[in-house]
Amino acid sequence: MSRYFTDEHEWIDVEGEIATIGITDYAQEQLGDIVFVELPAEGATFDKGDDAAVVESVKAASDVYAPISGEVVETNGALEDEPALVNSDAEEDGWFFKLRVTDASELEGLMNEAAYKKFVASL
Amino acid sequence: MTGKEDVATIEEELPPGTLPLDAWHRARGARMVVFANYHMPIQYEGIMAEHSWTREHAGLFDVSHMGQLSFSGEGVDEALEQLLPSDIKGLKPFRQRYSMLLDEEGGILDDLMVSRLDGGAFDGADIYMVVNGATKYDDMGWMIEHLPDEVTMNHMDEQALLALQGPEAGDALATLIPETAGLYFMQSGPFTWRGVPLWISRSGYTGEDGFEISIPADNAELLADALAALPQVKPIGLGARDSLRLEAGLPLYGHDLDPRVSAIGADLGFAIQKRRREEGGFFGHARVMKELADGPGSRRVGLRVDGRLPAREGAPIFAGDVMVGEVTSGGFAPTLGAPIAMGWVSLPHSALGTALEVEVRGKRIVATVAPMPFVPHRYRRQKSA
CATH class of the missing domain: 3.30.1360.120 (Probable tRNA modification gtpase trme; domain 1)
Known part of the structure; x- marks a missing residue:
């Protein structure tokens, strides 16, 4: 399994043709206390860059973009009852949704963990 | 000046x-x-x-960031009573009142706290006022324009x-x-x-x-x-x-209050004491009296929003297919663990308990007109004897 990162602060775990997507610990830290996560419907299809989810913090609403194209095969129902999971465990249990990847070549050019850390440090 | x-x-x-x-x-x-x-x-x-x-x-x-102003000079109470709808003459030393600056049409230019000093603090000034930070320079301009020369206003920056x-x-x-x-x-x-x-x-x-x-x-x-x-x-x-x-149900100027809205619609009539209503002599008096008699066109209300999705400033409010208002402040209430909002709703839809809908990202969510404050005030009030 490989983990990729975007400059929009999403992480993507790819296993076969399934990608699990969430926001990074840096992103949750920036957003602050998360009170609601609006997840996409299962079966929805996204092109890379489409609005896929919305994170509501106490402060404001923020869009989460589909980092790659694909079809939603599963969403994290635990976030409905406990949106704060994104704060406490952004990069594991606080995942958002899983996509069936339509074009794996879109993963090229995304950052690995070391590159993402460097990117965050530069902000 | x-x-x-x-x-x-x-x-x-x-x-x-x-x-x-x-x-x-x-x-x-x-x-x-x-x-x-x-x-x-x-x-x-x-x-x-x-x-x-x-x-x-x-x-x-x-x-x-808030503007701290002091006022002094001959006739300061009378002069301020033209700008503020509240009872200034009856304001005792060391007492504070919530008030507003109203324009000629009764629109709200700012909301503020006004108190009477003791003649010693702030270089012996008579009145101390705290106004909003984002509006303080406009407030000062407005007051300089309308205060007589005998009254001195000092911005205590x-x-x-x-x-x-x-x-x-x-x-x-x-x-x-x-x-x-x-x-x-x-x-x-x-x-x-x-x-x-x-x-x-x-x-x-x-x-x-x-x-x-x-x-x-x-x-x-x-x-x-x-x-x-x-x-x-x-x-x-x-x-x-x-x-x-x-x-606490307290309005935020520039969001829940602005020059388009009136004191009565904003549910701030408590700041306009009986003598001022009767005697008038302040900017906006005609609108205040008209709205007290006929009701305002719309009112500032509290809303309890169903579910967990916050409805934020700008979200339209509907009664059926008809847009009847707009959210002016909204978010998640940590004490209640639920979303709440403040908004302006046309008078016929503003009664407590009215079930309305707010629209957030194309979705309609039930929002019920609710009493404010959402969380009870816990002020330390002096018990009246």
């Missing part, structure tokens, strides 16, 4: 300013944002934690303003200044701490008991340090200030 437009123009050209406690906030790890054209702390450890801390203990807020809010604020402040224990809600007075002159009022913007403390800017860090060192006190950012005041 410069007129209103000149002052406004100067303000727009200025880059964001820094307040006396800027370095103090940064040293405590605050995340800074620009608000009212100042760098200000939005949060320290997190809005939810800071919000809860203030509801349970005591929060220290830096509100030095050398003063910082700290707020200490929460159920433990009284005990906390009394450990530094025991005499403050004698203050009740909306009372104020001069105090001295380590030789520094303070003007303290028992009031605030959270719905909790608490104080606002005016202090010379040079001494603000010293007092902030002393307060923050108390076990009951933590510094709190603007983020929690907003969620606290929303739960």
Whole structure:
């Protein structure tokens, strides 16, 4: 399994043709206390860059973009009852949704963990 | 003297300013944002934690961006009564009142606190006023334009303003200044701490008991340090200030109030005392009387929003297919664990208990007109004998 990162602060775990997507610990830290996560419907299809989810913090609403194209095969129902999971465990249990990847070549050019850390440090 | 437009123009050209406690906030790890054209702390450890801390203990807020004004001179009460719809002549020394600046058509230019001094504090001025930070230069321009020459207005930008809010604020402040224990809600007075002159009022913007403390800017860090060192006190950012005041049902100027809306529609009629209603003689009196008689076109109401998705400022409010209003403040209420909102709704749809809908990202959510405050006020009021 490989983990990729975007400059929009999403992480993507790819296993076969399934990608699990969430926001990074840096992103949750920036957003602050998360009170609601609006997840996409299962079966929805996204092109890379489409609005896929919305994170509501106490402060404001923020869009989460589909980092790659694909079809939603599963969403994290635990976030409905406990949106704060994104704060406490952004990069594991606080995942958002899983996509069936339509074009794996879109993963090229995304950052690995070391590159993402460097990117965050530069902000 | 410069007129209103000149002052406004100067303000727009200025880059964001820094307040006396800027370095103090940064040293405590605050995340800074620009608000009212100042760098200000939005949060320290997190809005939810800071919000809860203030509801349970005591929060220290830096509100030095607000405009602190003093007024003196022959006929100052009469002059201010033309600009404010509240009873100024009947305002006793050390008493404070909530009021508004109204324009000729009764639109709200700002909301504010006004209090009578004792003849000693602030160079012997008669009246002390605290206005919103984002509007202070416009307010000053408006007042300069409309006050007679005999009345002097002084912008005390050398003063910082700290707020200490929460159920433990009284005990906390009394450990530094025991005499403050004698203050009740909306009372104020001069105090001295380590030789520094303070003007303290028992009031605030959270719905909790608490104080606002005016202090010379040079001494603000010293007092902030002393307060923050108390076990009951933590510094709190603007983020929690907003969620606290929303739960308390208190309007935020520029969002819930603006020049298009009226005092009666805003449910602020309590600030217009009986004598003023009867006698008039203030800007906007005609509109106030008309709306008291016929009702305002729309009203500021509280809304309880179903589910967990917050409806924020700008969300349209519907009764069936008809848009009947708009959310002007909205968010998640940490104390209630649910979304709440404040908005303006046309009069026929504004009764308590009316089930309306708000639209968020194309989705309709049930929102019910609810009494405010959403979380009960816990002011320390003087029991009437």
